Amino acid sequence: MGEKRVVLYTKLHCPLCDDAHKLLQKLQLEIPFHIQTIDIYKDDVLLEKYGLMIPVIEVEGEEIDYGRINEEKVKKALTNF
Known part of the structure; x- marks a missing residue:
């Protein structure tokens, strides 16, 4: 089974989004998965x-x-x- 796919819906100038991305990067150190970031304003x-x-x-x-x-x-x- 391949890596799990995680999508982070975000926007610019969003401190909570930045926190969420840092959390996902931290989790990637122990669990393999791919992060796709999508700007909802697009x-x-x-x-x-x-x-x-x-x-x-x-x-x-x-x-x-x-x-x-x-x-x-x-x-x-x-x-x-």
């Missing part, structure tokens, strides 16, 4: 869907957490798939 549909929620972390197509990201919740999602 897609009107995503902007409408996630505008007030970002950052949003999605693991293998499933939304796991948003806003203030919970490390344990993300770690559990990465190890349970």
Whole structure:
């Protein structure tokens, strides 16, 4: 089985998004996965869907957490798939 795919929905000038990205990078040290970062301001549909929620972390197509990201919740999602 290959690496899991994690999508981080983000925007510019977003301290919570920066924190979420740092958390994902920290988790990558122990769990192999690929991070794809998507700026919601480049897609009107995503902007409408996630505008007030970002950052949003999605693991293998499933939304796991948003806003203030919970490390344990993300770690559990990465190890349970």
